[in-house]
Amino acid sequence: MKLELLDQLRQTNPVVLNISNFVTVQDVANGINAIGASPIMSEEIAETDEMVAISSAVALNLGAFSKPQVAHILKMGQSANANHKPLVIDPVAVGAISYRKQVATDLMKQFQVDVIRGNAGEIAALADVEWQAKGIDAGSGDQDLVEIAKAAAVKQQCVVILSGETDVITDGQKVARVHNGTPLFQLHVGSGDMLSSIVAAFCAVSDGDYFEAAQTACLVFAATGELVANQLKEERPGTFAAQLMDELHLVSVADIEKIAQFD
Ligand SMILES: Nc1ncnc2c1ncn2[C@@H]1O[C@H](COP(=O)(O)OP(=O)(O)OP(=O)(O)O)[C@@H](O)[C@H]1O
Ligand SMILES: Cc1ncsc1CCO
Ligand SMILES: [Mg+2]
Numbered sequence: 001m002k003l004e005l006l007d008q009l010r011q012t013n014p015v016v017l018n019i020s021n022f023v024t025v026q027d028v029a030n031g032i033n034a035i036g037a038s039p040i041m042s043e044e045i046a047e048t049d050e051m052v053a054i055s056s057a058v059a060l061n062l063g064a065f066s067k068p069q070v071a072h073i074l075k076m077g078q079s080a081n082a083n084h085k086p087l088v089i090d091p092v093a094v095g096a097i098s099y100r101k102q103v104a105t106d107l108m109k110q111f112q113v114d115v116i117r118g119n120a121g122e123i124a125a126l127a128d129v130e131w132q133a134k135g136i137d138a139g140s141g142d143q144d145l146v147e148i149a150k151a152a153a154v155k156q157q158c159v160v161i162l163s164g165e166t167d168v169i170t171d172g173q174k175v176a177r178v179h180n181g182t183p184l185f186q187l188h189v190g191s192g193d194m195l196s197s198i199v200a201a202f203c204a205v206s207d208g209d210y211f212e213a214a215q216t217a218c219l220v221f222a223a224t225g226e227l228v229a230n231q232l233k234e235e236r237p238g239t240f241a242a243q244l245m246d247e248l249h250l251v252s253v254a255d256i257e258k259i260a261q262f263d
Contacts, residue, residue: 001176001262002209003253005202005216010036014056014204017042017085018197019073021063021092024190027241028061031194034248035220037201045072052079056086056204059197060113062104063092063136070103077111086203086210088115090196095121095133108156114203114210116152117161117196120145127151136189138164146175159210161199163192167218169211176215179261181222182229187237188244195221215262223256224248 015038020028025041032039042051045068052058058080060073080087089108094101104126116126121133124141129148131141145168153160153172162168167178185191199217206213228243 001219001260002212002216003219003256005205005213006036006220006253006256008205009201012056012205013038014201015040015054016057016059016197016201016204017051017055017076018059018061018200019043019069019076020061020197021065021193023063024193027190028193028197030245031248032197032201034245035198035201036249037198037204039197042076043072045075048072048075048079052076052083052085057088057200058085059088059090059200061090061092061193061196062094062100063090063193065103070107074107074110077107077113081111086114086200086206086213087111088117088196088200088203089113090193091116091118091122091126092193093122093133093136094118095125095131095139096135101125113156113158115159115161115199115214116156117163117192117199117214119192120148120162120164123152123160123162124148127155137186146170146177150175159214161214161218163195163218167222169215169218171211174211176211177263178215178218178222179263180219180226180259182225184229184232184235184237184240185225187235188241191225219260219262220251220256223259224251226259227251227255
């Protein structure tokens with residue numbers, strides 16, 4: 001865990017390039033901005049190389065793509081590799097829709113991702129583990145989450161984040177777990193998308209240690225949500241979302257250290 005990365009991120013203000021989904025794009029842009037990085041979104045394949053060149057990390061969200069967008073995602077992943085920019089992918093709903101799993105796995109044969117961030121249903125699908133995913137949600141299953149995450153990391157040769165009540169972060173060998181968080185995240189669609197792009201922002205200042213960047217991003221995001229939840233008397237998804245944005249901007253390393261729970 002390297003919480004100093006949060007201060008480095010704010011000092012550097014790295015540009016994070018995203019292909020987002022149309023559902024959560026605004027949250028993702030503001031989440032990146034609030035924590036101290038600089039978001040830019042793209043929908044035009046012709047600008048890909050120039051976009052990647054000015055960026056310090058790339059996040060590809062597979063939340064709602066059309067065929068032309070798959071070509072764009074492919075080009076951006078390949079350009080990120082060619083330009084040595086860290087590459088994060090969020091394989092939304094690959095556990096529920098077989099077409100999506102096919103597209104995601106085909107894409108990952110054609111570029112090398114550095115970090116995959118998904119919930120249990122998504123990571124289990126990529127690991128070919130039996131699981132009942134439910135739409136964009138994690139769903140249910142009884143296999144061990146650490147083993148699922150490790151299997152996906154070995155398969156794709158990258159760092160995997162399996163997020164949920166406990167976030168599991170692994171490179172296939174080393175494993176870290178973040179126990180912070182709040183169930184309120186599940187009441188705000190796009191919490192996961194925000195996390196994936198914030199992971200990219202931490203990768204941008206990580207000097208190539210994406211396992212450490214992924215752990216730190218998970219701790220910062222989950223602990224920030226927990227700090228907000230601690231201030232709310234009842235479940236208020238709208239208030240939570242607004243205050244999460246505030247707290248991503250205000251939270252300090254010291255605030256996080258006070259409540260951090262990881263191993
Ligand atoms: N039950 C829970 N308790 C605590 N924290 C949680 C819980 N569920 C999710 N989180 C936290 O919510 C954040 C988003 O992760 P989640 O696994 O919900 O993503 P997701 O399913 O892809 O979400 P989305 O559908 O919004 O994209 C992470 O920081 C995770 O730690
Ligand atoms: C609800 C939804 N549908 C496709 S993407 C998305 C947002 C969560 O990623
Ligand atoms: Mg998601």
